[in-house]
Amino acid sequence: MIPTPEVAAGTIRRGLAITVVALLGVLAVYLLAQGYTPIEARQGLAQKIFYVHAPSAWACLLAFSLTGVTGGLYLWLRDPRLDLFGESSAEVGLIFGVIVLTTGPIWGKPIWGTWWTWDARLTLTLFLFFLFVGYMALRSAIADPSERARFSAVVGIMGMILVPFVHLSVYFFRTLHPQPVLLKPSAPSMDPQMLRTLLVSIGVFTVLYFGFVTTRYGIALLREARGSADGD
Amino acid sequence: MTETLRLALELAAKDLRVELRSRTALVSAVVFAALVLVIFNFARDPASVSARTLAPSVLWVTFTFAAMLTFNRAFALEKENQAIDGLLLSPMPRGALFLGKYFANLGFVATVQAVTLPLFVLFFNVGLGRALPGILLVIVLATAGFVAVGTVFSAMAVRTRFADLMLPILLLPFLVPPIIGAVQVTTRLLAGRPLSEQISWLRFLGVYDIVFLTLCAMLFPAIFDE
């Protein structure tokens, strides 16, 4: 089931190619954000970070869901490649999570005067971040690959099911205690150009996610393939 | 099904018997809870924050953190002399192992709560009065779910070197929805609001319990399926 080093290297090359395409897409989004989209009336230039902030949150959630799903598939099929993919997705998700958690405050400070708001997206991403960290911490503490894969799968699935509960409870929490923020951090009202750019950005970040994950997955495969060559 | 239940109860009874001999986990958790209550009393400026405002949060943080202390006991016990292999070798279904440990954990957590609640009333001068049945209900609903998650995570955590650090890292995110619900309901009940007004939160807690109990029961066997 563990492929050869050649297949692994091929996966890495493919991943890098996808990443390069996606990075070109990111450049395109940057240009669109600079020239094409209007400056938001109340928030000014700082609002443009939204085109990175929101799609990163989406990519983080996507990464997390795929970690959970591949974990479930692993428990069913016991294919170690599913575990490697889950691990790769978690690491990539962690990166996107960090992007969200840093762009959020950078955006927030000039506009609302606070570094942190407990808005739905930021809070959820914070949770995903902690769940990822727990996932990686558990993995690093277990030597046996089969045990590591099973345990990671359990944590991944439990985390995936937790997400809607966190979202709901935070939503109820906020509805009962409305933030004194007149601007809507989560979903600013959008002009058609803003919406289009946002959608393009979401698409680009999705491709970027797949680029990163494929590359990272390829690296994991290569590591396993090399280890197998030594072991046998 | 009844066989599973019977074996689960045997296992829980065995855990209880062992704990009553040594009493380490239980006493530690109770003392911890009492100390946390004391610290919270001093960890505020009495002029600006009244004890009553903080009370529900203090109660629930104390409950959940003290409960977390008791979870690792369940599977750490089975490490001595590899007793876990004795259990896994037997015809006992994995589901019975989960249920048995879950019941044992519930028992220990309930004991800790039973001691902590009166202390809380005492230290924070909170009159439970007519709110008591409601408070008990929300305690049951908020506890049932996260004890299941704690049971599953502790089974994994004890296989790592730093079990006592690993468990909170994994478990704390899962405590947030029940804590939010529990504190909301507790605050209102203590303020004299009727239980009937809290239905949506109680339902939320109930759904959390059902979903996670089921999920934990389904995923638990994978932990021991080498």
Next chain:
Amino acid sequence: MTPPPDATDDVPHLQAEGVERRFGAARVLRGINLTARAGELHVIAGPNGAGKTTFLRILAGLSRPSAGRVRVFGHSLRDRPDLRRELGLLSHQSFLYDDLTPRENLVFAGRLYGLAAVEQAAEAALEAVGLSHRMHDPVRRLSRGMVQRVAIARALLHRPRIMLFDEPFTGLDAPSALRVLEVLRTQLAAGAALVLVTHNLAEVWSIATRISVLVRGTWAIDEERPADREAFMDRLHGALGD
């Protein structure tokens, strides 16, 4: 409760076919077979790290093989978990709870196996290993030899027809080692199928039916116990020297 299957000559007590086990990329077991019938003692020897304990755990149903299968009286434990009743394991670990007494430990084990008249069975088992006088003392307070006797009583309590032994002689003094040999002899006489993992072949040479040597995941030697012990030992050292 399903009655235990009849052990006919056709259906071996325990059978492993093509068992493989991978840890990540490394293959610890590479397709090994074993057949154990009534009254047979299979000894598995080999260097440390060869996979002996891994194989035994798979036979015991504690691990699942990456490939191949294990059958107890012709059935897989996955399909018939009740057949775990037929398996016993004696290891250098006792599986006992130190804070409980021998009697409490055995009663608990008996209940796990669904035995009838559990208390009487537990007391009889402790009597058989000569520990009736200490059965109400916590295991923590017993000497190592006594703990071993309780462990033996626990392993045999449910009268398994297949007994597995995982390096049972490790760290034992002479009287304790003799006790284990006694268990092996009586179980063989009672018609159980035994599989024993050891790195000290000499201890059990005289009662072994079949000797298999596991080297790097496969059988380097796998045959009935030959008459010429010296020659075999030479071959054994040759196989281990590779």
